[in-house]
Amino acid sequence: MKRIKKRGRSFEQFEDNIDYFRLLHSRYDEWVFNHYHYSEILVIDADKYDIVNESDKQIVLKIIGIKLRI
Structure with a gap:
């Protein structure tokens, strides 16, 4: 949520979106x-x-580079 607030997109700033973002995040993790x-x-x-x-x-970038070399 900190990154969403920092990003500052007005359409993401509504408190009603918090539950949606948490659900979206958990579903994405579950799928991945x-x-x-x-x-x-x-x-x-x-x-x-x-x-x-x-x-x-x-x-x-270093972490990504190390992983790609495996």
């Missing part, structure tokens, strides 16, 4: 982890990194 089997999954904790910050962006 229980039904998607076509490739490996890389999970990056988006709460840990702010890719607008250049050093965080470089860390995330």
Whole structure:
């Protein structure tokens, strides 16, 4: 929710949307982890990194690069 507020899109800022976003997130996780089997999954904790910050962006790119080399 912090990222949604930070993004500042007016149509996402309604308090009524919180339950929808939580449902959407849980359904996406359920699908990815229980039904998607076509490739490996890389999970990056988006709460840990702010890719607008250049050093965080470089860390995330490094994590992705390491995973792609496997």
